[in-house]
Amino acid sequence: MLEDSEDPVVKTVQPTIKTGRKWKVVEAVDEAKECLKIKEVIGQTQTDRKGLGSSTAKWWSKAEGKEKRNMVINEIRLNEDSRRVQKAV
Incomplete structure (x- = not known):
């Protein structure tokens, strides 16, 4: 939420969030953003029998x-x- 702020001071603040040893919030968010950008490059793919163009993508x-x-x-x-x-599995 802080990254989307219009205030430049608030944008630069990086709070430390203690989540434990196995999961890091910053890494998970960065990975998710990269996956969303890659999905946009790949485009919308057909996954079931609905037909081409029947579903919308964000x-x-x-x-x-x-x-x-x-x-x-x-x-x-x-x-x-x-x-x-x-x-x-």
């Missing part, structure tokens, strides 16, 4: 503010879910 470059934050949160959740599934 693009990282066109999103703003709260929508970007929600996209990052959802990407982090997807990454963590896939890691849990891999570990379970």
Whole structure:
């Protein structure tokens, strides 16, 4: 949230968040942002039988503010879910 602020002083503040040894917030957010940018380069792919163009995609470059934050949160959740599934298998 602080990165999206209009105030330059608030943008530069990097609070330290203690999450433990195994998971780092800054690394997870950076990884999620990179994944969203890569997904935009790849484009929308067909994953089921709905048909081409039947679903809409949210693009990282066109999103703003709260929508970007929600996209990052959802990407982090997807990454963590896939890691849990891999570990379970």
